[in-house]
Amino acid sequence: MSTADHLRTATIDADPDLPQIRITRDFHAAPAQVLRAHTDPELYAQWVGPKDLSTRIEHWDARTGGAWAMVNIGPDGEEYSFHGSFHDVTEDRIVQTFTFDGWPEGVSLETMRLEDLGDGWTRMHSTSMFDSFESRAQMLDSGMDVGVHEGYAALDALLAGDPVPGPSTRGAGA
Numbered sequence: 733m734s735t736a737d738h739l740r741t742a743t744i745d746a747d748p749d750l751p752q753i754r755i756t757r758d759f760h761a762a763p764a765q766v767l768r769a770h771t772d773p774e775l776y777a778q779w780v781g782p783k784d785l786s787t788r789i790e791h792w793d794a795r796t797g798g799a800w801a802m803v804n805i806g807p808d809g810e811e812y813s814f815h816g817s818f819h820d821v822t823e824d825r826i827v828q829t830f831t832f833d834g835w836p837e838g839v840s841l842e843t844m845r846l847e848d849l850g851d852g853w854t855r856m857h858s859t860s861m862f863d864s865f866e867s868r869a870q871m872l873d874s875g876m877d878v879g880v881h882e883g884y885a886a887l888d889a890l891l892a893g894d895p896v897p898g899p900s901t902r903g904a905g906a
Contacts, residue, residue, distance in 0.1 A: 733825065734751045737759055738758040738760075738762055738849075738853060739756055739758040740755065740757075740758065740888075741757075742755050742757040742829070742880050742881060742884055743755065743756045743757070744870065744877055744880060746809065746871070746872060747864070748799065749825040750861070751861065751862040751863065751864055751865045751867065752859060752861050752862070752868070752893065753762050753855075753859070753860045753862075753868060753871065753872065754858070754859050754860075755856075755858040755859075755860075755875075755880060755895065756855065756856065756858075757855070757856050757884050758853055758854065758855050758856070758859055759854050759856065759884075759887065759888065759891055760852060760888070761798055761853075761854055761891040762848070762852060762854060762876035763823070763824055763846040763847075763848050763854045764823065765854075765891055766846055766854045766856060766887075766891070766894070767823060767824070767826075767846060769878060769887055769890060769891065770794075770844065771826070772828060773789040773792035773794075773845075773876070773905065774795075775791070775890065776802075777789050777802070777818070778821055778886065778887035778890055779881045779884075779887040779889075780802075780879075780883050780886075781804050781806075781881075781882070781883050782809055782875075782878050782879045782882045783885075783886070784806065785801070785805060785806055785807075785812075785879075786804070787802055787804055787805070787807045788798075788802065788803045788805060788856065789801075789802050790796070790802055790803060790813075790815075791815075792877045794821055795818060795821050796818060796819070796820050796821050796822075797817075797818065797819075798817070798818040798821070799815070799816065799817045799818065800815065800816055800817075800818065801813065801814070801815040801816075802815075802853070803815055812832065812833075812834065813832075813833040813834075814826050814830065814833060815830060815831055815833065815834055816829040816831055816842075817829045819841075820858065824842045824845060824846045824847075824848075825844065825845050825846070826842075826843070827841070827843045827844075828837055828841075828842050829842070831843050832900040835870065836848065837867075838862070838863075838870060839863065840860045840861060840862050840863075840865045840867070841860070841861045842858065842859065842861075843858070843859045843861075844856060844857070844858045844859075845857045845858075846857070858874045
């Protein structure tokens with residue numbers, strides 16, 4: 733894959749030999765802007781997840797050794813909570829854990845790396861490692877692809893300075 737070909741749709745790959753999911757996506761923004769959208773709780777709440785959900789940040793300390801907790805709220809008011817720990821946060825990488833509180837035994841380790849492609853483009857490489865193939869299958873079967881694609885489309889709009897698509901309640905940050 734050439735870095736001149738920008739990936740405006742995320743690729744989501746399940747490794748056949750490891751309980752791992754890899755996501756790759758390009759953004760028309762500098763790596764620092766993409767990193768900020770992942771570490772600033774007010775920005776993060778504006779784009780993460782499916783467009784029909786809003787996000788409420790409960791706790792956010794995006795630094796090495798920090799932790800996070802958030803709640804996605806559906807149009808019917810149903811809530812889905814998540815939490816994790818920031819293991820390592822640098823200018824081009826975030827390593828963190830991810831847990832859906834409704835499925836606490838399914839903890840994954842996520843690593844996001846940002847690659848500067850030049851000309852104002854950044855390629856994000858994200859890897860989620862699960863404790864088993866069963867856990868990975870549950871994540872893939874959860875509809876995560878909808879949240880990934882709609883969330884990154886909202887991130888594109890946020891990075892472009894456009895209004896973020898989604899419900900008016902989206903982005904209820906801490």
